[in-house]
Amino acid sequence: MFSRESAAQAQRVGLNPQPWRWSHPRVLVEHPDEAAGLAIASGLRFAGYAVAVCPGPAGHGRCPLTGPAGCAPAHDADLVVSSLGYEHEAAREVLRELRTRYPDTPLVVEAPSDADAGLRELLGGCHQLPAPATPEQIVAAVQGLSGQAAEEGTGGA
């Protein structure tokens, strides 16, 4: 379903907007609400993560991730927290692109418990949190997933 070729293709295209300036474990937070996004970012910062907060398609009409340009913060993120609300197709498109382009990047998705079949299929394999999730829940999920990813990395090595 999600090809590695498309992920490789994403490496070749130009990336917008600015790239990450920090090399710590990096988490991209996609949240349409500025205050909520900042609250999650604050929790993640105090947990030791560099963060980028993006309002998603609501903030700038069209997300570069769904176009040929690509998105630098998503490209180099170690983990993505997506809380875009998936009633709109634009938000689902962003999620679809994230899964297609970066199949190896862990994804925490804040999704409604009564998700329709299409959304459930899209969310298959993601770490799901029932909406609305508190920043603490999201931070805990991120810590759990990054710990898991680190263990897998160590095991693999």
Place this chain on the structure above:
Amino acid sequence: MRSPFHSEQEAFRFVVLVIVAVLPVALAAVLGPAWLAFVVLAVILGAVAVRVALSRMRKLRDVELPVKMAPPHVGSAAERRVLVVANDTLGEEALLCEVERLACVPRTHVLLLVPALISPGARLTGAVDGVLDQARVCLKTALDRVGHQLVVAGEISEADPLQAVEDTFATFVPDEVIVSTGWERAASGLEPRLAGLVRERFAVPVRHLVFEPGAAAQEPDRETEARYRRESGQAAARNFALKALVGVGIAAALLMSMVALVQSSERDEARAASQAAVEQASALPPVAKLVVLKVIPEGKLGPEGEKHDEFTQTEFTVRAGQPQELRIDNTDTVPHSITAPEAGVNIVVMPGTHTYTLLVKQPGRFLWFCTFRCDEWAMEHPGYMSGYITAS
């Protein structure tokens, strides 16, 4: 003086770009004429100008996406770091009280960042020290007034205020930013829009405190922030238009200089070619405009003592490619000729006086002779009915 680069990578990239840009100019200067180097330089400068203009236009159109970033928190979880950015409001009592209040909160560190706001003119003229000294005095006064030296520090930056804040994110790593300005931008003060720019860029809480002399701090509402954003955009557009105008002027001046240089170079080459032609022409033997001669039967005594037919002039000097007029009075009753097959010359000289044109296309020395049967001895001997044409 502060380095304009913010990282070694940036400096290295700049050096590589300069080398890449200078190399074709140097090659053009070495391998081609001088004007070619100017053309290459103009093309490179034009490309740089277009790139900068596109980048600026992109910023003006706000195509840059609103992604905020922040580094991880530094220190223990209970520790808090607050960055206070102020310049002309640094002496305001209300701001100093706010800093003092923050410093009193346990495990809170405060950094007072003072962007020195050095104008490009001051940078060019080197009048930077005065501005920096003034900022140092203001900062020292503020730090002395606030006290709490263990938790309150100060820093002066020569960089653009937003860049200074960005640099501080790499060194101090604040958890909160307070931007202090006046309601309207003063000549030597921070732009009120700075708070919005910091808020758009960094994923930490940003407070904008506005101070007026003797009044308490206030936070601008959304409408005021929107106005700051609008006015800043308009000012940036004006600034961009002005710079574009100056850029076009410089480009036009450069282009005109190049055209003048090319024309001057062409004129010099033409002058040099003309001079060379004159010198070459002066080195050649002189050529008469009109040569007058006669054909006289039995007019010249031969070495054996008999008279032979003759052309009174048998050596002709001409310029290759230039016609030479010959006025020949053939006193004989039959035609004669000046024929030089190698030079492509065949002039039939009719009885009577006529004017003929002698044209030799390539330089050289060519034998000519009369092809009409007359004095056979004379036809075979130069100086009688035969001779040479020298074309130079």
